[in-house]
Amino acid sequence: MVTLTLELSKRLEAAVENMPAFPKSVQKILELTRNINCAPKDIVAIIEKDPVVTMKILKVLNSAFYALPSKVTSVNRAVVYLGLNTVKNLALSFASVGVLPNSNAAGFDMDRYLRHSLITAGIARQLAAKHASDQVDPMDCYIAGLLHDFGKVVFSQFMAAEFKAALAASHLSGRRLHDTESEFIGANHAVVGSMLAQRWQFPDNLVDCILQHHDEPVSDGCMSECLYLADTISKLTEKDAAVLEPSADWRSKTMALTVQEAVTSLGDLDRFALEADLFMQTSRS
16 A cells, blocks of 8 residues: 655646546546446447547558458448457547646656557557456456556656656666655556556446556456556566566456466467557558
8 A cells, every 4th residue: 555645646636637637538438338238339439429439440440460351331231340348449549648748857658658558558458358257347457558558748848857767767776666656756667557447437447457557456457457467468468677567376366367377378479569560650640
């Protein structure tokens, strides 16, 4: 349990308040998704009201990565070919990119951050779909992966000097960034990320998942386990020196998987990176 001083708590709250609001269209999509009786056409209608997001979704889906048999010209047709969840994931991802700043004074590598988030999201979604679809919505795990490190974005914008020092200390010493953040700021990105998710009115289990994503899950929290495994595997594929190091005997309780078993079950990991790279290329155009 993190204990914040009153002064730090106020600074974090002010930083979170200064972040842009998450797009209402995406909030509406997530709200509709929680209703099992929601009609796909209602979600498609919300997406199509945003012409920029619609254009980018179609551009991604018509790329060689998906290799569809014919050109897709509408969101509704995209749902027919690839399913509602794929289209929702893309809409959410583009909305998240829209919240990201163009620059920051901390020297934080926003492209590397985004790529890691997208790869983690894709892996978390696949783990849930493959091993735990009866226990957790793979879409929820995708969102957890996409947003789990968003606290770094908050730090880069509103606590730039301290965050820059934490980044430098992590790079020089090889210590994990969330540890050096605690040293230079007093809290790590998981704390402020959970505060931001709460402000964006995401469900409590997602808020808790973001808060605890650097800790080995100790309870039967399937979303937390999917995120923990996905974050670890993503860092392994990116050859991150500060990769998480689960205990040798740690095993997911809900999926009965070690990290290595999860890696094996996913097969070719390159596709997650390819998908992330395609998304980033499209989001810039």
